[in-house]
Amino acid sequence: MTMAFRPFEDFTPIAPTSAATMQKYSGILEEAVLEMWQIHGFGLAANGFLKVIDPDYYREMVGGYLPHRDMVPLFATGLGDIVVASGGGYRVLQYRYSRIRE
Secondary structure (H helix, E strand, O other): OOOOOOOOOEEEEOOOOOHHHHHHHHHOOOHHHHHHHHOOOOEEOOOOOOEOOOOOHHHHHHHHHHOOOOOEEEEOOOOOOOOEEOOOOEEEEEEEHHHHOO
């Protein structure tokens, strides 16, 4: 028996994604990310373990801790990791271990 991982089954919305944010990141982020924002907005998924975050708000709060300016924060985990889009891919900033995973 296989169990499917469906992180958005229990999604709890916190805020919708603004048209300005959608426009700002159009052409920068993959369509799948923009579609997720449009459908779900920002909020909690996977029983609260995964938080879909507003990249502009996050940058304003802790932008100095992002290793590169082109990184777009997308998710925060319950372990304090931040998933970012960068250079056409995704990376996990594991602050608790002081490392970046690709």
